[in-house]
Amino acid sequence: MTLKKRFAFCLLFLCQIISAQQDSITKLKEVVVSDSNLKNFSNTQSVQRLSDSIINRNQASLTSLLNYNTVIYFKENGLGMTSSPSFRGTTSQQTVVVWNGININSQLLGQTDFNTISTRGFNSIDVKAGGGSVIYGSGAIGGTIHLNNDLKFTDTFKNDFQIYYGEFNTLSAIYGLTAATKKWSFDASFTRNSSDNDFKFVGQDAHNLNGQYYNNTLDAAVGFKINTNNSIKFYSEIYDGERHFSLTSPNATKTKYQDYNTRNLVTWSSSFSKFASNLRLAYITEHYNYFEDINRDGFTSGGVKSFIGKYDIDYELSSKIKISTILDYTKNDGIGSGIGRSSREIGGASLLWKHILTEKWNYEMSARKEVSDVYKSPVLFSVGSRYNFSDFYQLKFNVSRNYRVPTFNDLYWEGSGNPDLKPESSYQAEIGNQFSYKDFRLTITGYGMKIKDMIRWLPNNSGNWSPVNTDKVTIYGAEALLGWKKNVNKHTFDFSGTYGYTVSLDDITNKQLFYVPYHKLTGSLSYYYKKLSAYYQIMYTGEIFTTSDNNPKYILDAYNVSNIGTDYNFSKKNTFKVGLKVANLWNEKYEALPSRFMPGRNLTIYLNLNY
Amino acid sequence: MKLKNLYLGIIASAFLFASCSSNDDTPEIEVPLGAYENGIFILNEGNFGTPNASVSYVSNDLATFQNDIFKLVNTPTVLGDVAQSMTFSGEKAFIVVNNSNEVEVVNRYTFKSLATITTKLENPRYSVVFNDKLYVTNAISQAVTIYDAKTYAYIASIPVGKTAERIVVANNKLYVMNGAYGSGNEVTVINPATNTVLTTITVEQGINSIEEKNGSVYVLCGNDTKSKLFKINTTSDTATSIESTALKGAANMDIDGSKIYYTKDGGVYAMDLTATAFSTTPIFTTSYVQYSTFYGFGVIDGKIYSGNANGFTQDGIVTVYSSTGTVLKTLTVGIGPNGFYSNN
Numbered sequence: 033m034t035l036k037k038r039f040a041f042c043l044l045f046l047c048q049i050i051s052a053q054q055d056s057i058t059k060l061k062e063v064v065v066s067d068s069n070l071k072n073f074s075n076t077q078s079v080q081r082l083s084d085s086i087i088n089r090n091q092a093s094l095t096s097l098l099n100y101n102t103v104i105y106f107k108e109n110g111l112g113m114t115s116s117p118s119f120r121g122t123t124s125q126q127t128v129v130v131w132n133g134i135n136i137n138s139q140l141l142g143q144t145d146f147n148t149i150s151t152r153g154f155n156s157i158d159v160k161a162g163g164g165s166v167i168y169g170s171g172a173i174g175g176t177i178h179l180n181n182d183l184k185f186t187d188t189f190k191n192d193f194q195i196y197y198g199e200f201n202t203l204s205a206i207y208g209l210t211a212a213t214k215k216w217s218f219d220a221s222f223t224r225n226s227s228d229n230d231f232k233f234v235g236q237d238a239h240n241l242n243g244q245y246y247n248n249t250l251d252a253a254v255g256f257k258i259n260t261n262n263s264i265k266f267y268s269e270i271y272d273g274e275r276h277f278s279l280t281s282p283n284a285t286k287t288k289y290q291d292y293n294t295r296n297l298v299t300w301s302s303s304f305s306k307f308a309s310n311l312r313l314a315y316i317t318e319h320y321n322y323f324e325d326i327n328r329d330g331f332t333s334g335g336v337k338s339f340i341g342k343y344d345i346d347y348e349l350s351s352k353i354k355i356s357t358i359l360d361y362t363k364n365d366g367i368g369s370g371i372g373r374s375s376r377e378i379g380g381a382s383l384l385w386k387h388i389l390t391e392k393w394n395y396e397m398s399a400r401k402e403v404s405d406v407y408k409s410p411v412l413f414s415v416g417s418r419y420n421f422s423d424f425y426q427l428k429f430n431v432s433r434n435y436r437v438p439t440f441n442d443l444y445w446e447g448s449g450n451p452d453l454k455p456e457s458s459y460q461a462e463i464g465n466q467f468s469y470k471d472f473r474l475t476i477t478g479y480g481m482k483i484k485d486m487i488r489w490l491p492n493n494s495g496n497w498s499p500v501n502t503d504k505v506t507i508y509g510a511e512a513l514l515g516w517k518k519n520v521n522k523h524t525f526d527f528s529g530t531y532g533y534t535v536s537l538d539d540i541t542n543k544q545l546f547y548v549p550y551h552k553l554t555g556s557l558s559y560y561y562k563k564l565s566a567y568y569q570i571m572y573t574g575e576i577f578t579t580s581d582n583n584p585k586y587i588l589d590a591y592n593v594s595n596i597g598t599d600y601n602f603s604k605k606n607t608f609k610v611g612l613k614v615a616n617l618w619n620e621k622y623e624a625l626p627s628r629f630m631p632g633r634n635l636t637i638y639l640n641l642n643y
Numbered sequence: 644m645k646l647k648n649l650y651l652g653i654i655a656s657a658f659l660f661a662s663c664s665s666n667d668d669t670p671e672i673e674v675p676l677g678a679y680e681n682g683i684f685i686l687n688e689g690n691f692g693t694p695n696a697s698v699s700y701v702s703n704d705l706a707t708f709q710n711d712i713f714k715l716v717n718t719p720t721v722l723g724d725v726a727q728s729m730t731f732s733g734e735k736a737f738i739v740v741n742n743s744n745e746v747e748v749v750n751r752y753t754f755k756s757l758a759t760i761t762t763k764l765e766n767p768r769y770s771v772v773f774n775d776k777l778y779v780t781n782a783i784s785q786a787v788t789i790y791d792a793k794t795y796a797y798i799a800s801i802p803v804g805k806t807a808e809r810i811v812v813a814n815n816k817l818y819v820m821n822g823a824y825g826s827g828n829e830v831t832v833i834n835p836a837t838n839t840v841l842t843t844i845t846v847e848q849g850i851n852s853i854e855e856k857n858g859s860v861y862v863l864c865g866n867d868t869k870s871k872l873f874k875i876n877t878t879s880d881t882a883t884s885i886e887s888t889a890l891k892g893a894a895n896m897d898i899d900g901s902k903i904y905y906t907k908d909g910g911v912y913a914m915d916l917t918a919t920a921f922s923t924t925p926i927f928t929t930s931y932v933q934y935s936t937f938y939g940f941g942v943i944d945g946k947i948y949s950g951n952a953n954g955f956t957q958d959g960i961v962t963v964y965s966s967t968g969t970v971l972k973t974l975t976v977g978i979g980p981n982g983f984y985s986n987n
Contacts, residue, residue: 281694281724281743283761285783325765325783497934546956579978580956586695626693 066180066253066267066299067133068310069167069344070158072354073384076396076416076430078464078477080159080513080530087151088194088640089567089597091615092204092225094129094149094157098177100571100595102159103511103532103552106146110278110628112229112245114289115147119174120161120479121507121536121548123486125436126173126456128164131295132181132253132267134314135169139336139364140371142171142439148273148291152194152206153221153251155182161511162479163432163460165412166382166400167358170437173458173483181253181267183217184210191643192221198615198636202227217255224248229278234621234632240278242286247273261304267297276326280627290321306348314340334368336440352389358382358400364440371444378404378437392420406443410435410457428464428477433457442487442499450499458483471517480508504539522561529555543582547625549574551590566598578626591622593630599638607642675716676700676709680752683943684736684984685950685961687977688725691742696726697977698738698754703944703987705963705972713738713749717756722747728809729984732772732792736986739767739779746770746779748795751986762797763788768823773812773835780807780819787819787833801838803831813855814877816841820862822850830862832880842880847871852896852905856916863896863905870921872896872903887921899942906937911947911968927968941983946971950980 070079082101090097095106095115107124108115116124125142128135129149137144151157157179164172192208208221229243248271255265271293276286297314319335342360349355358381365375380402388394395417402409416430438453460481467474485501514529532552536545544550551574558567576588599611612635619633682702689696701708709715713722723743730737736751746760746767765783772778776798777790785807789798806827809820815836821829821843830844830853849866860875862882870893871886887893895906904913909931914922929936929949938959939950947964959980963972 280692281721281740281745283744283764284724284742285744285766328783579958580954581958583957585958626690626695 066182066265067130067178069133069356069358070130070160070178072346073167073356073386073396073398074160074164075386075394076418076428076464077160077162077164077462078428078475078511078513080161082157082159084155087154087157089569089613090151092150092152092196092206092223093147094151094177095146097151097157098146098159100554100569101528101530101556102554103161103530103534104159104175105547105549105552105573105576106624107547108147108624108628108630110240110243110625111231111630112147112227112243112275113278113628114145116143117146117174118548120481120511120532121505121509121534121545122174122483125171125439126458126483128168128171128176130168130176130178131269132179132297133312133342134295134297134316134340135171136293136295136316137171138318138439139338139366140318140320140334140368140440142436142442144177145291147275148247148271148293149179150223150225150247150249150271151179152204152223153181153208153249153269154179155219156180161477162430162462163414163434163458163481165434166384166398166414166432169380170435170455173434173436173456173460173481181219181251183219183253183255183265184212185214185217185255185257186212187214188212191641193641194638196636196638198613199634200228200231200631202229202636215257218253220250220252222248222250231631231634233629234619236629238282240629240631241282242276242288243278245273245275247271247275247291262300262302265297265299265301267295267299269293269295278628285324286326288323288326290323292319293317308346310342310344310346312340312342312344314338314342316340332369334366334371336364336366338362338364352387354386356382356384356386358384366440366444370446371440371449372446374440374444376404376406376443378402394418404437406451407437407453407455409437409455424467424469426466426468428466429462430464431459431461433459436487438487438499448489448498453487453499454485454501456483456485456487456501473513473515475513476510477512478508478510480506482506505536505545506539507534507536509534509536524558524560526558526560527556529553538580541580543580544577546577546580546582549576549590563601564598565600567596569595573624576624586626588623588626591620592618593620593622594618599640607640609638609640611638611640612636613638675712675754676707678752679712679754680986682707682986683941683948684729684986685939685948685974685976685980686726686729686738686982686984687959688727688741688979688981689722690955690978691725694721694724694743695978696722696724696740698722698726699961699974699976699980701961701963701972701974708974710976712754713747713756716754717749720756726981727767728769728982730770730772730777731984731986732775732777735792736984737770737772737777737792739770741767741782746777746790758795760790760795760797762790763800768807769809771810771812771817773815773817776835778810778817778835780810782807782823787817789838799838801833801840803833803840805829805831807831809853811853811855811860813860813875814858816877816880818853818855818860818875818877820850820853825849825851825866828864830860830875844873844875844880844882846873846882847884847886849892851894854896854898856898861896861898861903863893865892865894865907867891870905870907872921885919885921887923890921890923893921895937895940897940897942899945902942904940904942904947906940909936911949911964913966926966927964929962939980939982943983943985948983950976950983952979952981955979 105118117127119127129144161175190210196204206223211218226246250270252268257263276288300311316338321333323331346356362378382400384398400412414432436456462479464477483505486503512531516527518525536548553572556569572592578586594617597613602608685699687697723740725741727741738747744764748758768780770779777792787801808823817833819831828848832841847864852863862873873882873884875882910925910928935952938952941948945966951960961974
């Protein structure tokens with residue numbers, strides 16, 4: 033603790049001595065995106081891009097990044113603990129995390145724990161609201177979160193080192209290397225996050241007990257251009273983490289959870305005259321160990337290994353029309369406590385059509401059908417159109433059908449799994465309005481959806497809990513995304529904000545689904561002056577029902593959390609940034625789930641080097 | 644603070660979305676009754692993982708009713724996470740709080756918290772007081788832990804080595820049910836004088852209830868093929884039984900006066916203590932949802948108390964019936980009502 037403080041102190045001093053050089057204007061570089069479908073077939077829906085500068089300003093977990101920058105509400109069991117999203121009023125399993133174009137939601141749970149994704153290894157993270165099952169498969173109902181390792185093919189050699197150290201002995205460090213020629217590109221990073229996480233609860237004597245965690249992530253991406261028509265890329269990620277689960281009563285039995293996930297992907301892209309093809313082979317593993325009592329040896333464990341093969345062919349029928357087909361095959365092999373040894377295979381075919389009618393008007397259509405040895409799957413589709421009325425106003429429209437397949441636990445849990453489950457399925461529609469004027473941009477999207485066959489675990493006749501297709505839900509709402517940039521002399525102001533209004537009703541009770549707030553709002557204002565930058569973030573979450581009858585007695589109060597930070601770049605040419613951030617500036621007492629209190633005001637100092 | 648609100652206001656108004664939720668029916672703050680005798684405590688276990696267990700009180704004549712009595716009397720102390728069971732000794736009540744690893748000791752008349760026992764508790768389930776000692780069963784350690792019922796000091800542990808669930812005293816011995824959640828078929832007999840296991844009595848799969856009456860121990864087991872009631876002679880520690888294959892899976896035995904009550908799905912049944920066959924005709928039936936209907940069940944002075952857990956996603960409902968099944972009272976209690984305890 034003291035050693036680390038001294039280290040940080042020395043660095044603070046050092047940077048004043050280092051001479052500054054001239055800043056170079058960032059040139060437009062050739063970037064190869066890892067997921068071309070997101071670029072090509074998401075023009076009729078709203079996509080919000082979070083760049084690396086935004087990623088660096090937020091805490092290293094995907095929960096924290098998205099909580100402060102998007103309309104998504106997170107059911108976070110305390111800081112760093114298990115965390116699942118509610119996007120557009122849907123359930124945790126109805127949002128997909130897509131890693132370089134591959135759906136990485138857990139096969140066991142059907143969802144991603146957003147506190148097991150470390151954000152700083154990615155170049156950008158895109159948040160696409162709305163349906164996307166035709167391209168991204170199971171779970172893409174509320175929206176999809178895209179983690180991208182983009183490769184540059186320009187002569188580069190850069191080292192990147194960032195270290196963040198804050199209260200509760202919270203450390204985040206990342207070292208990255210980017211090296212590229214016109215033929216080769218290499219990008220790798222190692223991230224370490226850890227924390228004692230023993231903060232004091234605001235307004236109480238109690239502390240957060242048994243909340244310590246660490247995680248290590250290794251990310252690598254390699255690209256090679258064989259010739260002008262062919263290139264090969266390889267992406268890899270290894271995540272290793274351990275979390276103790278914080279207690280809600282001080283003498284409760286202490287538990288901990290370990291995650292070990294690996295993701296590997298090889299892509300071969302070719303293009304010949306009017307054809308372009310993309311072959312992707314992925315091997316993804318997930319594994320957990322759960323220790324019900326850290327003082328005892330016993331633990332339960334489980335894991336799934338998945339092989340995914342995807343082959344896309346794009347054909348340009350004319351300069352205006354593009355057709356794509358995606359053929360894919362997935363095999364999942366699961367083993368673990370509760371599910372024994374089980375596997376399933378899924379094959380699917382998608383057809384996508386994109387047509388530019390005029391300079392102002394285009395439309396997209398796509399459909400997907402898949403065949404599985406375990407469940408029957410509906411025909412999925414997406415139809416959308418975009419019209420540019422003027423430079424000022426653009427209208428988007430999209431209708432789609434999406435689904436979420438049963439998880440391994442739903443299907444195979446010993447004595448409880450239900451092999452006759454159908455996938456959950458949805459019909460959804462949205463209308464997006466985009467207004468742009470100079471550096472001002474506002475997107476307002478209204479949407480509605482009907483979801484049926486929602487899977488819920490209920491007791492059955494033989495005395496076990498078993499999953500069944502039961503609930504129907506109607507969801508409607510609106511989202512607004514606002515961006516504005518203003519330069520006054522040498523001062524730059526950059527504002528972005530999001531607001532979501534969500535009504536998510538159980539069709540039988542006509543009550544709001546619990547853990548879906550009606551209101552969520554985020555805002556961030558950044559200020560730049562020469563080498564100095566400062567920022568202020570706000571996140572407001574409206575009151576949250578915690579019971580199915582929306583009993584006011586159990587409502588969680590609305591909360592309004594702000595962060596403020598500033599940094600200074602001491603280097604003229606590169607990056608030698610030293611910064612300070614105050615999280616929860618106003619020391620708000622808040623909990624995203626009952627009795628899962630979040631930290632009060634706390635400080636972080638950081639250093640970013642890029643040479 | 645003001646600056647923050649102003650800032651928020653500007654953003655919110657820019658988006659032109661009006662708020663449409665209301666929260667006007669704030670519950671009234673009630674005052675403690677001061678005297679909780681001559682009534683029934685309803686234990687609401689709460690949600691697993693959340694310290695929202697609570698206790699409700701209803702008077703014997705059902706005229707006075709109050710929720711959240713522990714909170715009303717003891718705030719800011721919280722009862723904890725999963726209030727599993729309750730037992731009395733003298734002026735004291737011991738509330739076993741399962742997932743909090745605590746036994747909360749309160750004065751049974753004022754409900755004032757007296758102490759919190761935490762030593763050696765590992766997922767505690769049930770308790771009983773005998774000779775000024777508190778015996779608590781523990782699920783993780785599969786042991787009975789012993790405390791001084793006056794000083795609350797830890798005394799010793801008795802390893803059981805298998806599921807240790809409900810515990811009763813009869814003929815100066817402890818009888819521990821070795822089963823929970825529909826499995827298990829044994830009763831362990833412990834000598835509290837030596838803290839050793841005397842013997843194990845094998846009953847039937849699906850052991851779910853145990854009670855002492857007139858010096859004998861009654862044990863109810865129910866499974867997919869039958870229901871079986873055992874009567875343990877506590878001198879010889881041998882059991883006699885009656886069974887029914889027509890009525891399978893009986894549960895929730897409670898003895899009131901000379902009658903044994905039990906449930907099967909949504910039906911409530913009764914038979915005499917001396918019955919030689921199960922009654923297969925319900926006194927009355929209610930609509931049945933497993934793990935919700937009769938999550939709590941008890942018969943006190945001829946009145947039948949049923950606790951509906953409502954799926955644990957909202958407050959539970961307690962319905963009080965007459966011995967013939969007439970609804971006398973319906974009460975909205977806390978989350979997961981699991982037990983009824985007479986405080987007379």
